[in-house]
Amino acid sequence: SGSDTGSGSTPAPGNGSGAPASVKVGLAYDIGGRGDQSFNDSAARGLDKAKAESGIEVKELEAAAGETDAQKEDRLRTLAEQGYNPIIAIGFAYQGAVGKVAKDNPNVKFAIVDDFTPGTDDGANIANLTFAENEGSFLVGVAAALKSKTGNVGFIGGVNTPLIQKFEVGFAAGAKAAKPGITVQSKYLTQPPDFTGFNDPAKGETAANGQFDQGADVVYAAAGGSGSGVFKAAKAKNKLGIGVDSDQYNLPALADVKDVIITSMIKKVDLAVYDFIKSVKDGKFQAGNKVYDLKAGGVEYATSGGKIDDIKTQLEDYKTKITSGEIKVPATK
């Protein structure tokens, strides 16, 4: 790939115009990187799509577990030095790094996914691509409640972080909106900084079994790779599961258990990444927070498999209410 990997090929800042002629996109993943079958992969899809469409040059780098801010910063600076512009940072962990590097490279356009912290990662050359995970989760919460026969549904989060809490809050709100008396169980597999909760299907299975034994019959797995354990438990017990981030019904890795996945809360990081690259290419870069909510099509519920066709009208109904502002979905507990 990279032909000019030698150091010292830093283009003098200021010699490019707003829209560079040949776009070299640098993308820095969060821990997990391309191939995580989840969040990072979604970003990768957006990048691939942009690349396929217009033959841009790309460079992908990936975070290491336990690294410091300085390493993230170094990653972004290295990309900037090598002439990559725009540069996309995936994950809120880049918030500090993006802010600093963007300030020192005013001619480079940056995007950060999942974070907008005024004073830290805002700036004239930063686009903050954030999502209304709570809204998407609200809809699958409605689906769970409507599909539940026991009036008892479950939420399994991978790691207890504010981001995943957003999923939980939205889900619970949706379930309660659809069935006011419903019980919503909730469990996080690990606590930060132990991030193995996103990678431990065995734990996911145990937690899901626990919720099923307590009466739940639909469980929403916002737990990354641990989700496969949740679906496995659902399949063994004849219960239902809900996926997250991408349309998990269609993931080859989950082909064995896909018949229990009634829907997934899709978070379109790919869309955001693609949009961003396109905007830079077209010279239409816009700084500031761009919220990918339900209205903007940034979050969505999946219909693959046809398991929720029967309740689609109700779901669409809620969707309209949210997009119109009639229902305000909470984002924090």
Added chain:
Amino acid sequence: MSAGGLSAGVEVAPAGAKRRLSPMIYLYLAVAALAVVSLVRVLTGANDLTSSGTVAAALTAAVPIALAGLGGLWSERAGVVNIGLEGMMVLGTWGAGFAGYQWGPWVGVLAGVALGAVGGLIHAVATVTFGVDHIISGVAITLVAPGLTLFLAKLYFAKAPGGGQKQSPPVADVQKVSIPGLSSLLGDLEQKHWFLVSDVAGLLRGLTTGLSLLTLLAVLLLVGTAYVLWKTPFGLRLRSCGEAPHAAESLGVNVIKYKYSAIIASGAFAGLGGAILAVSSGQFRDGQTGGRGYIGLASMIFGNWRPGGLAAGAGLFGYTDAMQLRGEESVHALLLLLGLALLVLAFIQLRAKRFAVASVAVVLGAAFILWFATTDKAPPELVTAAPYVVTLLVLSLAAQRLRVPKYVGQIFRRGEG
């Protein structure tokens, strides 16, 4: 430094004063413990404390830990500390993923065992042949294994259908067996929530329903280890390498060979633990072992370098971990259980005139009961710590009479006796 560690003047078990408890006493103790748990269940209504689901989940959770612990046992009984169990487990998960998706779960298990054994072999070469400090070699292996498996995953799984850079394509699970008829009968009993009866039913049902063949295999290996190490010439020789290798050498025992076999077996067991984890989770995932190797090591020390003890340690850990994962309600009940157990312990210690321990136990016990009484649920963040807290409490308050293999952690050199 060697992991034989300091005895710090703490009393070790006096040799010969073996007060062997008879099997009946163990049975009484188990029934008494179950009765207390049952009482707490009835009082709190936390039926999940002894439900078949909890028991089954505890068993599943305990198996990889116990196998890692068995790996530690084999190695340490032959005098070599194996802090690389975690790394060997990681190798096992990768092996199971790699072979498992192509040739089925059993081949996957074999591959996991083989890769774990390779990890053991490296440890053996470093510690036995080159006389490297056991801890160093173990840490190096634990360091390299995740990097290596990730490297290999990128190479082999990224393009495979359903695979990724950090995960293998799906692996089918092995068969599960139940005893026909028994399950539903016990299930009915369990649902009655009677004192003690339902608990026993839940326990039995959890142990006999949907039992994975791999779990059975693990149980067999546990029993087999006890047999091989304590009842066969091979085991005697192997253990002699951990107690008095120079004596063994002087009797013509090829110490190096036995140490090699033990460490390779150790790696194989850890690898099997990893493989079972991968196969039962349906795939290899980067980081999936999550420190189970270390817990296995801890359970082996907990179990005083004996298979039965390590099974108890792994079981305790698996039980509390399963409980906390399955729901917060039973962890809240656990507070009461812990409180009561501590009070019982205080009473026992008081009779033995160990006033310091007794008073600590009373204070802790009262604190737990107070905590239980004044809250509706335990904070979810803290619930995750339940298995660790319980293990630590049990270790601190139970009489610790560790009997470490005498030569463990030391570097054996031929002909220096």
Added chain:
Amino acid sequence: MHALVGENGAGKSTLMKTLYGMHRPDEGTITIDGAEVTFHNPADAIAAGIGMVHQHFMLADNFTVLENVVLGTEPKTGMSLDFKAARAKIKEISARYGLGVDPDSLVDNLGVGERQRVEILKVLYRGARILILDEPTAVLVPQEVDELFGNLRDLKAEGLTILFISHKLDEVLSVADDITVIRRGTTVASVEPGEVTARQLAELMVGSALPVPELRESTVTTTPVLEVSGLSVTGSDGRTVLSDMSFTIHAGEVLGIAGVEGNGQAELVEALMGIRPLAGGRVSLQGKDLAKESTRDRRDAGMAYVPEDRHRQGLLLEGTLWENRILGHQTKAPSVKAGGLLLDRKGAREDTERIVKDYDVRTPGIEVAIASLSGGNQQKLIIGREMSGNPVLLLASHPTRGVDVGAQAAIWEHIRRARAEHLAVLMISADLDELIGMSDRLAVILRGKLVAEYDPKSVTPEELGSAMTGAGEGVS
């Protein structure tokens, strides 16, 4: 029965280990029954009918006698170890040679005499025709020695060949059929017991006269230094190991304690040093009660300690000579300065040089690891260290064990000189000649009690020996 004698480090053990396949010879041949053999490891030697009892016990403490004995040549039924057959065979051998060994007892619980018999049983169990015994009598009392040689004679009568090493020349002369003397790795003489006296044998070994342990004139004063009354100690398993011990040692006096190993002498010394807690009684040094003081406080009060196992308790094997000089003197000049908080490396080095010189420690320098010194030289450094800083009481366990004759004489001389300067000494030794020769007073310890007291001027080793084994109980 062939005896091998030579001074420390002469190469006796090395030669025996070579015969047993533990070392490979650089040149030369080994011939058994006229056939030349080559051993790669002990297994080869065992197969050729050689059995060896090592200078240091080769036993796994946490194994039973049975496990120790069968290790390496286990009887089997199917895959399993045939415990029944093994037990029967051990009992049979034990009965035949009167070894009195219980196959199911844990070795950790056995005394030295019993351990020695287990070692012999191990050899017999393997059907050895050639027995190598490296200093088998070093730890035994006279009666046990007699018993052992009785057993060996029986074996000889059955046609076995026995090769044994001993520093006790009287013993060698009385039981051996042939004697080989070696010095610095080569044979210097082959003699028959009838031809030589002990003195001549010693001269052959070292080229000088045999030193005699003796105190010459008495220096005993009336000032009590160590007063012990009603001392008792309980073991970690709750058994009483010392009960109601009372004695006093005066300035300038050596109190010798005789006893079969395992009767509480180790515990006595450790209790006096504060390493073991007391269950009861009083210990005072120069009138100051020590019962609650720590080991360090006791050392500061003027107690010095030569432990019985120098590798375990006396030395940091990986440390240099001067670091080992500091050990036990961490609070005292010249090891430390600034109120005892900082090490005085210069002072310690200089004082180590002094000890090396005064005590003739053979070493290339004080920066080498003490592990590379021979045992005798290690012991000399320990004695020199413990004698420095003007102690008032020396607790000496086997001060010359395993040390060659020259060094032995030097150590005795140092003790004598310190005693003349009012040092009080508690000496424990398995070497009865040393005890009798070096003590002003002798007490016998049996099962944790002082059972008899003797005047060393009039007592014989045999009398002592019978008191030590309990046969002479009641004698005063």
Added chain:
Amino acid sequence: MGRFSVRSISLGLAAPVAALVFALLVCSLILAGTGHPPIDVLDQMVKSVQRPRTLVNSINSATTYYLSAVAVAIGFRMRLFNIGVDGQYRLAAMLAAAFAGSSFLSGMPSFVRILLTLIAAMAVGAIWAGIAGFLKVTRGVSEVISTIMLNAISTAIVAYLLNADRLAVKVAGSNNIGTATITEGGRVPGFAYTGSSSKIFGLIILAALVGFLYWFMLNRTRFGFDLKATGLSESAAVASGVNVKKMVLASMLISGAIAGLVGMPQLLGSSYSYALDFPAGLGFTGIAIALLGRNHPVGMAFAAFLWGVLDQSSNVLDISGVPKEIVVIMQGIIVLSVVIAYELVRRYRLKLEQRDVGRALGTTKTAAEVSA
């Protein structure tokens, strides 16, 4: 044989040199085998260190690694295996961050604030490690188990406290959560380095000081002697008057106090708050570095720097298409080969020493030898 003879110096150098050569060789084989020219990769790495920013980042990583290694090494020196540095520093960093970020401190002079923060961190680390020490001396609980358990428990406690209802502050829009940001006066200024956007942590001085004190304590104080003696032979130490229980407790407390400092350079020099992205796992890195540096204050400094360089080069490798996992593999191989090389040299040295002793034994001693 003198302390600084040509032989001892060349033997001392032989091990690390041999190890490095061996490690390079093995890594080259792996690289070549996977289609990456080893020379190019090496060239990349060397060039990257020459870059001021990477150099500074490497030094900064090394600073925290070094503190962690010293914390581990203190335990190792007396055969205590403190696996718990990880939990100790995370808990300490979190609580110290909450403390340093609290507003009541703002009126105080800067150095008092910093000092109080450092003391708080050391106290928390010491207490957390002290639990393991206390359990060991009173109840005989192996520190290996207790520190593994305490690591997990500290994770739970930190997660519990890192909540907007408790010690954390939530910033709208951010998906991160952390303690209140430490204001200017509570921070430790760094040293600028020309050509680098990041500064060298000011607390590198603290690390150097800790290293010096570690060395001084071990080699110049009675406490250090007792500590080493206990590690070399517990029974001999006891006979020499060392109270092993006190030593265990004291060394766990000191180890924990230093562990408490591990997070401080990062906290006070760069992050200014403890949040979800605060670096984790430094305790385990510390174990590897202590082993690599053989518990020696200078050895560990080199090891920490080497580790830092390798870590920081992963971005450069990544960008040139070399899988960054190679760095981890390299680190492991270096640890093993260094240790094997040391062992081989140690055996050789012992042989030489024994030969010397053998010679001294055979000859009668001369005055010259006595003062050799």
